[in-house]
Amino acid sequence: MLNGISPLISPELLKVLCEMGHGDEIVLADANFPAEAIARDTAYGKAIRLDGTGMVPLLEGILPLFPLDSYDENNFRLMEVVPGDPVDTPIWGKYQEALDYYQPGNCYSTLERFAYYDRARKAYAVVITGETAQYANIILKKGVVLPK
8 A cells, every 4th residue: 555546556557557658548447348358459468457446436546646648638538338228327427527626627538339449459458347337448548747
């Protein structure tokens, strides 16, 4: 444990967040996402498992540490709901609340399902959580860490 770092951020995840550079992306995957298969294609090469962890608490642990890319308005991507899928996405509102609190001025955008999978394969790493809400996946694009 460290001061100021959520206990949900595992040592492996903290290492990966530190290794990532400007423009690198990380996928925070819900429990239904094909994380193991997609993670094999990423720079890190394997999934980081945070089974039992909900997406909102994890996001609230990451956002204070991880600047989003200010040069890309699509720095927080969600998977678009497949047309005709009768799914409600209240978790998206919680994501926006976290963005408003930790990184004001940012908002999420969506990406079609198969385009999302393709983009996820190009990410630096994939984190699989225990989140059971549908369409709860997030791709975060890292920005520049500025001196204080």
